[in-house]
Amino acid sequence: MTLTASWKRPVGRRIVLGMVTLGFAGIAFGESVQRFIGGAISKVSPGGGGLASLIPGANSFRIYTVTDSFPSESTQDYTLKVTGLIDNPTTYTFEDLVGLPQTSLTKDFQCVTGWRVPNVHWKGVLLSEIIKRASVQPRAQAVLFHSFDGVYTESLTLDQASRNDVIVAYEMLGQRPISSEHGGPVRLYVAPMYGYKSCKWLSEIELSDKVIPGYWEDLGYDVNAWIGRSNGRSDAPVDGA
Numbered sequence: 001m002t003l004t005a006s007w008k009r010p011v012g013r014r015i016v017l018g019m020v021t022l023g024f025a026g027i028a029f030g031e032s033v034q035r036f037i038g039g040a041i042s043k044v045s046p047g048g049g050g051l052a053s054l055i056p057g058a059n060s061f062r063i064y065t066v067t068d069s070f071p072s073e074s075t076q077d078y079t080l081k082v083t084g085l086i087d088n089p090t091t092y093t094f095e096d097l098v099g100l101p102q103t104s105l106t107k108d109f110q111c112v113t114g115w116r117v118p119n120v121h122w123k124g125v126l127l128s129e130i131i132k133r134a135s136v137q138p139r140a141q142a143v144l145f146h147s148f149d150g151v152y153t154e155s156l157t158l159d160q161a162s163r164n165d166v167i168v169a170y171e172m173l174g175q176r177p178i179s180s181e182h183g184g185p186v187r188l189y190v191a192p193m194y195g196y197k198s199c200k201w202l203s204e205i206e207l208s209d210k211v212i213p214g215y216w217e218d219l220g221y222d223v224n225a226w227i228g229r230s231n232g233r234s235d236a237p238v239d240g241a
């Protein structure tokens with residue numbers, strides 16, 4: 001099992017491990033390293049910095065949690081709440097989500113710290129479909145995501161959330177439900193952005209009047225986390241917003 005640094009680690013050790021990780025990442029991923037340096041002045045990297053990051057396992061996921069554990073919910077008990085600036089607050093069960101129109105995506109998954117898994121298969125519901133069903137009020141400009149780990153948060157602008165490569169995923173790597181380690185039974189998958197946007201253990205989608213920087217963004221990472229061109233991708237809209 002690959003685990004990562006938790007908050008409880010002494011700061012000194014986190015920084016040292018972060019530096020070693022940076023050295024390794026630096027060999028392979030130029031732009032990621034610049035981004036890492038940009039955010040690493042005082043902070044640990046998103047999800048990373050732990051021993052798992054030192055093992056150069058090519059093409060495989062690092063399993064991240066910012067708490068001390070991997071929360072677990074059965075598909076029977078799972079619920080996804082849709083709340084906030086909407087006329088139609090809804091609570092979806094796992095079966096409800098599976099019953100909505102399905103979207104499949106096959107994309108590289110890329111963490112800002114440098115590791116990348118090519119051609120990952122995902123299935124789920126377009127976030128835009130769920131938003132559409134919520135009847136969004138005119139004041140809403142952003143979508144906030146909450147995790148049942150009780151700590152992690154993320155957000156997108158309403159425009160970003162409406163893209164056709166952003167899904168509420170219930171299947172990943174051929175597994176339905178998504179495994180607990182990977183954030184199941186249901187997680188967010190924001191294909192055009194770095195992995196930290198893809199909130200695991202998704203429990204609530206909240207329509208809001210503004211973007212609120214998420215867990216890693218409070219620690220210095222870009223709120224607009226577009227995967228850059230030098231990573232062989234050009235997912236960002238022209239204005240980059």
Ligand SMILES: Nc1nc2c(c(=O)[nH]1)N[C@H]1C(S)=C(S)[C@@H](COP(=O)(O)O)O[C@H]1N2
Nearest residue numbers: 046047062063064065066111152182195200
């Ligand atoms: N709830 C929660 N979601 C999270 C994280 C986390 O620690 N907790 N880590 C993020 C980061 S930095 C990455 S790269 C991916 C990693 O997904 P994986 O653990 O399935 O590899 O999840 C993202 N979503």
Ligand SMILES: [Mo]
Nearest residue numbers: 046047111195
């Ligand atoms: Mo990440």
